[in-house]
Amino acid sequence: MAIESIAPAGQDASGHFGPYGGRFVPESLTAALDELDAAYHAAIVDPEFIAELAGLERDYTGRPNPLTRAARFGELCGGARIYLKREDLNHTGSHKINNVLGQALLTKRMGKQRVIAETGAGQHGVATATAAALMGLECTVYMGEEDTRRQALNVARMKLLGAEVVPVTAGSRTLKDAINEAMRDWVSTVDRTHYMLGTVTGPSPFPKMVRHFHEVIGREAREQILAVEGRLPDACVACVGGGSNAIGLFSGFMDDPQVQLRGYEAGGDGVATGRHASRFSAGSPGVLHGARTYVMQDEWGQTLPSHSISAGLDYPGVGPEHSWLHDTGRAVYEPVDDVEAMEAFAALCRTEGIIPAIESAHALAGAMRLGRELGPEAVIIVNLSGRGDKDVETAAAWFGIDLAQRP
Amino acid sequence: MTATLADVFARVRTEGRSALIGYLPAGFPSPGAGVELINAMVGAGVDIVEVGLPYSDPLMDGPDIQAAVEQALLAGATPDVVLDTVEQITAAGATAVVMSYWNPIERYGVDRFSARLAAVGGHGVITPDLTPEEAGPWISATTAHGIDRVFLVAPSSTDERIATVCSVTSGFVYAASTMGVTGARTTVSSAAPELVRRTRALTDLPIAVGLGVSTGAQAREVAAYADGVIVGSAFVRRILQAPDRAVAVSAVADLARELAAGVRGN
Ligand SMILES: Cc1ncc(COP(=O)(O)O)c(C=O)c1O
Numbered sequence: 001m002a003i004e005s006i007a008p009a010g011q012d013a014s015g016h017f018g019p020y021g022g023r024f025v026p027e028s029l030t031a032a033l034d035e036l037d038a039a040y041h042a043a044i045v046d047p048e049f050i051a052e053l054a055g056l057e058r059d060y061t062g063r064p065n066p067l068t069r070a071a072r073f074g075e076l077c078g079g080a081r082i083y084l085k086r087e088d089l090n091h092t093g094s095h096k097i098n099n100v101l102g103q104a105l106l107t108k109r110m111g112k113q114r115v116i117a118e119t120g121a122g123q124h125g126v127a128t129a130t131a132a133a134l135m136g137l138e139c140t141v142y143m144g145e146e147d148t149r150r151q152a153l154n155v156a157r158m159k160l161l162g163a164e165v166v167p168v169t170a171g172s173r174t175l176k177d178a179i180n181e182a183m184r185d186w187v188s189t190v191d192r193t194h195y196m197l198g199t200v201t202g203p204s205p206f207p208k209m210v211r212h213f214h215e216v217i218g219r220e221a222r223e224q225i226l227a228v229e230g231r232l233p234d235a236c237v238a239c240v241g242g243g244s245n246a247i248g249l250f251s252g253f254m255d256d257p258q259v260q261l262r263g264y265e266a267g268g269d270g271v272a273t274g275r276h277a278s279r280f281s282a283g284s285p286g287v288l289h290g291a292r293t294y295v296m297q298d299e300w301g302q303t304l305p306s307h308s309i310s311a312g313l314d315y316p317g318v319g320p321e322h323s324w325l326h327d328t329g330r331a332v333y334e335p336v337d338d339v340e341a342m343e344a345f346a347a348l349c350r351t352e353g354i355i356p357a358i359e360s361a362h363a364l365a366g367a368m369r370l371g372r373e374l375g376p377e378a379v380i381i382v383n384l385s386g387r388g389d390k391d392v393e394t395a396a397a398w399f400g401i402d403l404a405q406r407p
Numbered sequence: 408m409t410a411t412l413a414d415v416f417a418r419v420r421t422e423g424r425s426a427l428i429g430y431l432p433a434g435f436p437s438p439g440a441g442v443e444l445i446n447a448m449v450g451a452g453v454d455i456v457e458v459g460l461p462y463s464d465p466l467m468d469g470p471d472i473q474a475a476v477e478q479a480l481l482a483g484a485t486p487d488v489v490l491d492t493v494e495q496i497t498a499a500g501a502t503a504v505v506m507s508y509w510n511p512i513e514r515y516g517v518d519r520f521s522a523r524l525a526a527v528g529g530h531g532v533i534t535p536d537l538t539p540e541e542a543g544p545w546i547s548a549t550t551a552h553g554i555d556r557v558f559l560v561a562p563s564s565t566d567e568r569i570a571t572v573c574s575v576t577s578g579f580v581y582a583a584s585t586m587g588v589t590g591a592r593t594t595v596s597s598a599a600p601e602l603v604r605r606t607r608a609l610t611d612l613p614i615a616v617g618l619g620v621s622t623g624a625q626a627r628e629v630a631a632y633a634d635g636v637i638v639g640s641a642f643v644r645r646i647l648q649a650p651d652r653a654v655a656v657s658a659v660a661d662l663a664r665e666l667a668a669g670v671r672g673n
């Protein structure tokens with residue numbers, strides 16, 4: 001199938017989405033970003049690249065993944081017809097592999113031998129380490145020390161795959177600090193290293209490029225829902241960390257105004273407590289990690305620490321295209337707090353026999369809210385962005401399951 | 408008003424030497440001590456002071472400056488502390504510019520920041536993560552308030568890119584000597600002379616080299632081909648290592664004297 005891009009709403013050639021996006025980077029990176037932009041644009045019209053990526057998606061990732069009707073879970077969503085887009089069934093367990101395979105092929109085309117990545121939940125780190133192993137690239141992953149603790153299983157997976165994992169002890173020791181450290185590595189090693197940014201944030205061309213590699217989610221979902229329901233859905237629902245799984249799903253329905261696009265951010269302990277990652281509820285436009293976008297910041301423009309039970313949503317910035325979709329009203333963003341997310345997590349486990357990633361549980365909680373609002377006739381696609389294996393320890397602690405005790 | 412950047416570069420040229428440019432974050436290790444340390448630097452021969460605006464995500468900085476700005480932020484550094492610092496060191500005779508990541512300036516308001524900086528006697532702003540493409544409102548505001556805009560060129564910059572950067576720059580061009588973050592290094596990158604040569608072919612602006620200079624000998628080496636020598640991490644490190652404020656002040660002055668001799672070819 002041809003990989004064709006739908007022009008993102010408001011995106012211009014210089015990588016802006018309305019007033020958002022752009023490039024705010026040290027001059028040392030300009031040449032590398034230009035090189036990447038050129039390599040990306042050349043690749044996505046090159047039949048050889050298109051075929052190679054499609055082959056990997058089919059034979060390695062296992063695409064297309066199913067669109068699963070979740071009838072029992074739907075009963076908890078006001079009886080709405082809920083469909084799960086099963087990114088959790090991809091090789092490595094989340095949507096992150098879609099982007100990584102595309103960027104790994106680009107790395108080879110640019111003649112670079114080493115990749116670096118930041119990771120929060122560890123899913124992007126695992127996907128990067130996987131692609132690096134597959135393609136014979138050196139791999140270093142930066143991960144906040146706090147996250148190496150709560151996602152210890154993924155640290156082990158990365159190491160098994162041959163990657164070096166560097167715990168970052170600066171700042172809040174989470175995803176934002178891992179990105180700072182990865183950027184520092186990149187400016188120093190850019191002639192032989194590609195930075196595999198894991199979401200639709202960062203300087204241009206990352207937001208549009210990462211989006212492109214995730215558009216497969218929306219393309220498949222659209223085809224699948226038309227086949228089973230004979231119509232477009234009423235809403236598409238996704239969790240939003242940086243926003244890559246959300247933009248991937250949304251991209252398939254962007255030009256269908258009757259399809260509501262709903263993004264769910266981490267509400268943490270509750271937006272009112274200040275301990276959350278709800279950029280659209282409590283942030284404002286600013287510049288973080290190379291792009292203008294909504295940022296959680298204080299009155300002086302210092303980045304505020306974010307908080308969530310979910311490492312993958314625990315980030316004070318968001319992809320610039322989401323900022324534009326928010327301002328234009330094309331997509332609507334709401335916070336889901338830890339408690340509500342974990343209720344949805346448990347609900348999916350018990351009704352469908354599927355353990356979701358805690359990130360994805362935020363989208364499930366959103367579907368429960370939205371389904372009750374839209375009623376039983378509604379058709380809703382939820383992006384099940386990842387599986388919950390990595391979160392078993394966190395969930396066990398939350399629900400009071402003693403892992404040390406014998407049954 | 409103290410000497411402008413153009414005045415300083417004109418003067419050092421007549422003296423047959425390069426300018427010494429010293430960086431310290433404002434409010435490091437505290438607002439009061441920060442001013443005293445900068446004044447010590449100036450008293451010992453620094454020609455232009457770069458006052459850093461501490462930022463939570465200093466992704467162009469190595470460990471020394473990261474540690475310093477973290478201390479400064481904990482001690483309450485804000486843009487107003489930066490402006491106060493500029494005002495005080497200007498009163499003592501220094502030529503001051505601000506060095507800041509972009510978000511704090513945008514948040515403060517580009518026009519408001521330019522106006523306040525001009526009002527306290529500051530001469531320019533170095534913006535390491537602002538690209539010319541994103542600088543439209545900044546160019547208008549700084550022009551309106553007579554503030555110089557310093558942008559960076561790097562070894563990876565194409566000639567076309569260097570020309571673009573220079574076309575929006577005033578005061579001096581900041582040549583990043585190496586591909587990397589700030590931090591003292593044992594040798595100054597061999598890429599620096601070539602970058603300065605390429606930049607000089609494209610602009611009449613003075614060119615100052617930064618990143619990695621930490622000793623008098625390195626300053627002398629760089630002064631042989633650049634109009635200015637920028638030193639930051641080496642000053643910061645002396646302060647981080649000092650057991651108390653008095654030792655920090657004399658360590659900063661000692662280093663400034665060594666570097667000032669270096670830029671004079673001694
Ligand atoms: C399973 C899963 N979903 C979602 C996310 C959030 O990222 P994004 O918003 O880019 O999809 C992550 C990030 O680690 C993840 O692992």
